[in-house]
Amino acid sequence: MSHVVLEDVTKRYAGHVALAGVSVSVEQGEMLALLGPSGCGKTTLLRCVAGLTAFDSGRLTIGGVDMTGVPVRRRPIGMVFQSYALFPNLTVRGNIGFPLTVRRETKTGVAERVEEMLELVGLSEQGDRLPNQLSGGQQQRVALARALAPRPEVLLLDEPLSALDAQVRHRLRDEVRRIQHQVGITTVFVTHDQAEALAISDRVAVMNAGDIEQCAAPSEIYTAPSTRFAAGFVGNRNTLELRTSGGRVTAGGAFDVEAPWERVLCMFRPEDVSLRREGPGARALVDVTVFLGATTRVYVQAEVNGSPATVFADLPSRAAASLSPGDAVRLSVDPGHVQVFPA
Amino acid sequence: MRRRIFLGLLGLYFGLPLLAALLYSVATRWTDTPLPDGYTLDHWIGVFGKPDVTSALLRSLLLSAVVVVVDVLLVVPAAYWSVVHNPRIGSVVQTIAVIPFAVPWVVVGAGLQLVTASFAPGLFGTFWLLAAATAAIAFPFMYWAVEGSLIAAGAVRLSEAAATCGANPVQTLTRVIFPAIRGGVVSGALLVVATAMNEFALAKILVGAKFETLPIWSARQFVSRTLGDPNALAVVTIFTFGFLFALSALVVRLGRGRVSTIGRTLR
Amino acid sequence: MNWAPALPLLAFTFVMLVLPATRLVNDTFALRGGGYGLDNILRVIDNPVDRQAVAGSLGLGVVQATLASLLGAPAAWLITRMRLGGRAFWLSLMNVASNFAGIGLAFGFVALIGSTGMLTLILGGLFGIEDPFPSTGSFTGMNIVYLYFNVPMFVLLTLPALSVLKDDWQEAAAVCHATRWQFWRHVGVPVLAPFVIAGWLLVFTWTIGVYAVAYAVAASPGSQKLITLQIGATLESSVFGLERAAVLSVLLMLLAAGTTVLYRLSLKRAQRWL
Ligand SMILES: Nc1ncnc2c1ncn2[C@@H]1O[C@H](COP(=O)(O)OP(=O)(O)OP(=O)(O)O)[C@@H](O)[C@H]1O
Numbered sequence: 001m002s003h004v005v006l007e008d009v010t011k012r013y014a015g016h017v018a019l020a021g022v023s024v025s026v027e028q029g030e031m032l033a034l035l036g037p038s039g040c041g042k043t044t045l046l047r048c049v050a051g052l053t054a055f056d057s058g059r060l061t062i063g064g065v066d067m068t069g070v071p072v073r074r075r076p077i078g079m080v081f082q083s084y085a086l087f088p089n090l091t092v093r094g095n096i097g098f099p100l101t102v103r104r105e106t107k108t109g110v111a112e113r114v115e116e117m118l119e120l121v122g123l124s125e126q127g128d129r130l131p132n133q134l135s136g137g138q139q140q141r142v143a144l145a146r147a148l149a150p151r152p153e154v155l156l157l158d159e160p161l162s163a164l165d166a167q168v169r170h171r172l173r174d175e176v177r178r179i180q181h182q183v184g185i186t187t188v189f190v191t192h193d194q195a196e197a198l199a200i201s202d203r204v205a206v207m208n209a210g211d212i213e214q215c216a217a218p219s220e221i222y223t224a225p226s227t228r229f230a231a232g233f234v235g236n237r238n239t240l241e242l243r244t245s246g247g248r249v250t251a252g253g254a255f256d257v258e259a260p261w262e263r264v265l266c267m268f269r270p271e272d273v274s275l276r277r278e279g280p281g282a283r284a285l286v287d288v289t290v291f292l293g294a295t296t297r298v299y300v301q302a303e304v305n306g307s308p309a310t311v312f313a314d315l316p317s318r319a320a321a322s323l324s325p326g327d328a329v330r331l332s333v334d335p336g337h338v339q340v341f342p343a
Numbered sequence: 344m345r346r347r348i349f350l351g352l353l354g355l356y357f358g359l360p361l362l363a364a365l366l367y368s369v370a371t372r373w374t375d376t377p378l379p380d381g382y383t384l385d386h387w388i389g390v391f392g393k394p395d396v397t398s399a400l401l402r403s404l405l406l407s408a409v410v411v412v413v414d415v416l417l418v419v420p421a422a423y424w425s426v427v428h429n430p431r432i433g434s435v436v437q438t439i440a441v442i443p444f445a446v447p448w449v450v451v452g453a454g455l456q457l458v459t460a461s462f463a464p465g466l467f468g469t470f471w472l473l474a475a476a477t478a479a480i481a482f483p484f485m486y487w488a489v490e491g492s493l494i495a496a497g498a499v500r501l502s503e504a505a506a507t508c509g510a511n512p513v514q515t516l517t518r519v520i521f522p523a524i525r526g527g528v529v530s531g532a533l534l535v536v537a538t539a540m541n542e543f544a545l546a547k548i549l550v551g552a553k554f555e556t557l558p559i560w561s562a563r564q565f566v567s568r569t570l571g572d573p574n575a576l577a578v579v580t581i582f583t584f585g586f587l588f589a590l591s592a593l594v595v596r597l598g599r600g601r602v603s604t605i606g607r608t609l610r
Numbered sequence: 611m612n613w614a615p616a617l618p619l620l621a622f623t624f625v626m627l628v629l630p631a632t633r634l635v636n637d638t639f640a641l642r643g644g645g646y647g648l649d650n651i652l653r654v655i656d657n658p659v660d661r662q663a664v665a666g667s668l669g670l671g672v673v674q675a676t677l678a679s680l681l682g683a684p685a686a687w688l689i690t691r692m693r694l695g696g697r698a699f700w701l702s703l704m705n706v707a708s709n710f711a712g713i714g715l716a717f718g719f720v721a722l723i724g725s726t727g728m729l730t731l732i733l734g735g736l737f738g739i740e741d742p743f744p745s746t747g748s749f750t751g752m753n754i755v756y757l758y759f760n761v762p763m764f765v766l767l768t769l770p771a772l773s774v775l776k777d778d779w780q781e782a783a784a785v786c787h788a789t790r791w792q793f794w795r796h797v798g799v800p801v802l803a804p805f806v807i808a809g810w811l812l813v814f815t816w817t818i819g820v821y822a823v824a825y826a827v828a829a830s831p832g833s834q835k836l837i838t839l840q841i842g843a844t845l846e847s848s849v850f851g852l853e854r855a856a857v858l859s860v861l862l863m864l865l866a867a868g869t870t871v872l873y874r875l876s877l878k879r880a881q882r883w884l
C-alpha cells in the first residue's frame with residue numbers, strides 16, 4: 001500500500017485549470033521529485049496534499065486515511081516553504097520548537113527534541129539567533145528542522161533550494177538527501193531544476209500543464225522519456241523533424257530506427273552522438289567547438305535527407321582536440337538512444 | 344457575520360453625523376421632530392451669496408495659495424540639495440519636522456505670540472504672520488512628498504547626467520529635476536492646502552476676527568448659537584467634507600494608492 | 611556652500627518653530643520681577659482649574675489611544691482582507707474622517723446627539739428614552755466625538771505595518787498544527803505589538819493637542835477642561851498671565867518629546883526582526 005495516494009485530483013482557478021486530474025502515489029520512505037516548468041501546478045499539488053488549498057474533485061489518502069475534510073492542522077505532514085516562512089520573532093530554537101509547543105509537549109520534551117534537530121541539521125551553535133541573523137542556507141536548515149521536529153509521516157518541500165546561490169544549493173541538496181535517508185521519511189520535493197530532481201530523488205514525476213506526464217526512476221526519465229515533453233524538458237537534446245518511409249526513419253545515414261508515423265520528431269542526447277573522420281554516417285562540417293572542461297561541445301552542420309540541420313555533440317575533450325572548424329566529418333547516433341515521437 | 348456587524352456599526356458611526364449635517368443643510372425647519380419638516384436647496388444656493396461666507400472662503404483660499412507658494416519655494420531647493428549633495432540637510436530638516444508633527448499647533452501659536460510681542464508687535468494680528476505660521480506647520484507634508492519623489496525619480500543620477508551635458512545647478516533644477524518630481528510637488532501641495540484650509544488654532548490665536556478664515560467663521564456660527572446660522576454652517580460643513588474628500592482622493596491617485604495622507608509615519 | 615540652498619528653509623523654520631519653543635521654555639522659568647525660578651510652575655500646580663485641565667487632557671489621551679487601538683486594530687485587519695472595491699471605499703472614508711477634526715465635526719455630532727439632535731429626538735420620540743447621550747462637552751461626550759478622527763488615524767497608521775505579517779506565516783503555523791489562536795499568541799501579536807504601541811503613542815499625542823474640536827464642543831458651560839483650551843483662553847485674555855500659557859505649553863512639549871522618543875523606540879523594536 002502506497003503511503004500518499006492522489007487519485008484524479010483536479011483544481012481550477014476561475015476557469016483556469018491548475019490540476020487536470022493528477023494521479024500519483026508515493027511509497028513509504030520514498031523521495032518523489034515533482035519536476036516541471038513554472039506555472040505547471042507543482043505548488044498547487046503540494047498545497048493540496050498539505051490541505052492549504054482545497055481541490056475540486058478527486059481523492060487524497062495519507063497512510064490509507066482519506067484526507068477529505070481533514071484540516072491542515074490535523075494532517076501528519078511537515079512542510080518547508082519556498083520563502084521558509086520562519087517566524088521572525090522566535091529564535092532558531094523557538095521556531096524548531098514551535099510545532100511541539102503548540103502540540104502541548106512538555107518543556108523538557110521540546111528542549112530535547114530541539115537539540116536533536118539542531119544536531120541533525122548542524123546548527124547547534126546558532127540556536128539562539130533570530131532568523132534575520134542567519135544566512136539563506138541556515139534559514140533553510142531551520143525550516144527543515146522545524147518541519148521534521150514533530151516527526152510527521154510525510155515531508156513536503158516546495159522549491160526549498162531555489163533562493164540559494166549555486167554552491168550552497170548543491171551542498172544543501174545532498175544534505176537534504178542525507179537527512180531524508182537518515183530519518184526515512186516519505187518526501188515530496190518540488191523543483192523546476194532537472195539536475196536537482198534527478199540527483200535527489202528515488203522517482204521523478206515530470207509535470208506539464210497540470211498533469212503528470214511521466215513518473216519513473218531518474219535514470220529512466222533521463223534515458224527513456226516516454227513523452228515528447230519529458231524528453232524535451234529533461235536534459236539537452238538534439239531534435240530533428242523528419243519524414244519516414246516504409247515505417248522507418250533514416251537520418252541520412254546517421255541512424256536508422258522504426259517510426260510508425262508519417263512525420264516524426266527524433267530526439268537524441270549530445271553524448272550519444274559520435275563524429276568520425278571517415279566511415280559510415282551522415283556527412284557534416286564542423287562549425288564551432290565550445291570547451292566545457294572534461295567534454296567539448298561540437299556543433300556541426302549536417303545534411304539530413306536533403307535539408308541542412310545543426311547538431312551538437314558532446315565529446316571527451318581529448319577526442320575533440322583534433323577537430324577544428326571546417327573539418328569534414330561523419331555523424332552517427334546509437335539507434336538505441338534515439339527517441340521517436342509523432343511530429 | 345461578526346465582522347459584518349462590526350464594520351456595519353463602524354460605518355454607521357462614521358455616516359450618521361454626516362447625515363445629520365446633510366439633513367440640516369437641506370431642512371426648511373427642524374426643531375423638535377426626528378426629521379426635518381420639509382426640504383429645500385435654498386441654503387445651498389443662499390450660502391455662497393452671503394458676503395461673510397464668500398469673503399471667509401476667499402480668505403482661506405488666499406491663505407492656502409500663499410502658503411503653498413512659500414512652502415514650494417522653501418522646500419524644493421532644500422530637499423533637492425539634501426538628496427543630491429548633502430544628506431545632513433535631510434537629517435536636520437527631519438528633526439525640525441517633528442515639531443509641527445508632535446507639538447500641538449496651539450503651542451506653536453502661543454510661542455509665536457510671545458515672540459512677536461517682544462520683537463515685532465506690529466506683526467501680530469496680520470495676514471503675513473498667519474501665512475508664515477501656517478507655512479511652517481505645513482512644511483513637513485511638502486518635504487516628505489518632495490523628498491520621496493526625488494528619491495523615486497533617481498535625482499542623483501539625473502543630476503549627474505545633466506552635469507555631463509553641461510547644465511548648471513539652476514538649469515538642472517528647473518529643466519530636469521522639477522519636471523521629474525512634479526507629481527510629488529502636487530501631492531505635497533494638496534496636503535498643504537488641506538492643512539491651510541482646515542487650520543483653526545493658529546488663525547484663532549494669531550489673527551482671530553481680524554482675518555476671518557472659513558474655520559473661524561464656522562466657529563463663530565457654532566459658538567454663538569443665537570446669532571449663528573446653523574443651516575449655513577451645515578452647508579459649509581458638508582462642503583468642507585466634500586472638499587477634503589476630493590483632495591485626499593487626488594492625493595491617493597497621485598501617490599498610486601499610497602494610503603496615508605499623514606505622510607510616512609509608521610514604517 | 612554645501613548648505614546654501616537649504617538655508618532659507620532652515621532659517622524660516624528656525625524662526626517660526628524653534629525660536630517660539632525656546633521662548634516658551636524661557637517664559638516658563640522667567641519671573642515677572644526678573645530672574646528665573648519655579649514660581650510660574652508652582653502657580654499652575656496650585657490652580658485647581660489647571661489641575662483639572664491636565665488630568666482631563668491626559669485622561670482623554672489615554673482613553674482615546676486605548677479605544678482607537680481596540681477598534682482600529684481589528685478594523686485595519688479587516689480592511690487588509692477586503693477586496694479592492696471595499697478596500698478603496700474604507701480607505702477613502704478613513705482618510706477623510708481622519709482629516710475632519712474641525713468645527714464641522716463638532717457640528718455634525720451636535721446635530722446628531724445634541725439636546726435637539728436627530729438621534730436624541732428619534733430615541734426620545736420613538737422609544738421614550740430621555741437624555742440618551744451625554745453632553746458633547748463632557749468627558750464622555752468628547753470621547754464619542756474624538757473617536758471619529760482617532761480611529762481612522764490609527765487605521766491609517768497601522769495599515770502599512772500589517773503588511774509585514776506574511777500570509778505564509780499563517781500557513782506555516784497551520785502546518786505546524788497551531789490553532790489560529792496559537793498563531794496570534796506566539797507570532798501575530800508579538801510581531802504587531804510594537805506597531806500598535808507606536809500607534810497608541812501617536813494617537814495619545816495628537817489627542818492632547820487637539821484644539822478646534824475641543825474649542826467647539828467645550829463652548830457649552832460646565833464642559834471638560836483641557837490643557838489646549840486653557841492655553842487658548844489665557845492667550846485671548848492676554849492682559850496678564852501669559853506665563854501660565856507658557857507653562858502649560860512646555861508641559862505639552864515635554865509630553866510630545868517623551869512620546870516621540872518612545873514612538874521611535876517602539877518602531878526600532880518593531881524593525882528588529884524584520
Ligand atoms: N490563488 C490562485 N489564484 C488563481 N490562480 C492561481 C492561484 N495559484 C496558482 N494559480 C495558477 O495555477 C497555475 C499553477 O500554479 P502553481 O503555483 O502550482 O505553479 P508552479 O508549478 O508551482 O510554478 P512555479 O515553478 O513558478 O512556482 C498557474 O497558472 C497559476 O497562475
Ligand SMILES: [Mg+2]
Binds near residue numbers: 042043044
Ligand atoms: Mg511554485
